[in-house]
Amino acid sequence: MLTRRDFYRFLSIAGGNAIALALAVPGVRYLLDPLTKKGQTGSFRTLTRLSQLEPGKPQAFPIIEARQDAWVKYPKEPVGSVWLIRQPGDKPVVLAFSGECPHLGCAVGLSADQKSFFCPCHTSSFGFDGSMQNKVPPRGMDHLQVEFTKEADPQVQVMFERFQTQSTERKPLV
Numbered sequence: 493m494l495t496r497r498d499f500y501r502f503l504s505i506a507g508g509n510a511i512a513l514a515l516a517v518p519g520v521r522y523l524l525d526p527l528t529k530k531g532q533t534g535s536f537r538t539l540t541r542l543s544q545l546e547p548g549k550p551q552a553f554p555i556i557e558a559r560q561d562a563w564v565k566y567p568k569e570p571v572g573s574v575w576l577i578r579q580p581g582d583k584p585v586v587l588a589f590s591g592e593c594p595h596l597g598c599a600v601g602l603s604a605d606q607k608s609f610f611c612p613c614h615t616s617s618f619g620f621d622g623s624m625q626n627k628v629p630p631r632g633m634d635h636l637q638v639e640f641t642k643e644a645d646p647q648v649q650v651m652f653e654r655f656q657t658q659s660t661e662r663k664p665l666v
C-alpha cells in the first residue's frame with residue numbers, strides 16, 4: 493500500500509526526471525546539430541564543359557566538397573549529385589536536376605531501359621524533363637539553375653541546392 497509520504501516522494505522524483513529530460517533534449521540537439529548538416533549548398537559549381545555533354549543523354553555529376561563543423565574538418569566527400577541533360581539544337585541549353593529524390597532523399601538513377609529517371613528506394617519515376625511519371629513522389633525532380641562561362645566551349649555551372657523531401661512544394665533546405 494502506498495503511503496502519502498511514498499506518493500509525494502514518487503511525485504518529486506518523477507517531476508525531477510521530467511525537468512532534467514526537458515533540459516537535456518535541446519542541449520543534445522545543439523551538440524549534434526553540426527553533425528547533421530550535409531555541407532554547403534546554394535553556390536555555383538563547375539561540373540563540365542558543354543562539349544562533354546551528348547545532346548539528349550542524361551549524365552550524372554557528383555558534388556564533392558570538404559566539410560567543416562564546430563569541431564572537425566572532414567576530408568572531401570560526395571554531398572550530392574546533379575543530373576545534366578543537354579538539349580538538342582544549336583543553342584546551348586542544359587537542364588539540371590538535383591539527384592536527390594523528392595520522396596525521401598535517395599539517389600535518383602536511370603530506369604532499366606534508360607528512358608526515364610528512376611529511384612530504386614520506392615519506385616519514383618520521372619521524365620527527362622523532371623516531371624513525375626507516377627504518384628510515388630510528392631513533386632517532380634528539383635530543377636537547378638544553370639549558367640555558362642563566356643568561352644567557345646563554355647563551362648557548365650550549376651547552382652547546387654538541396655530541398656526538403658516529402659513536400660509538394662520546392663522548399664530549399666536552410
Ligand code: FES
Nearest residue numbers: 593595596611614
Ligand atoms: S526516396 Fe525515392 S522513391 Fe522514395
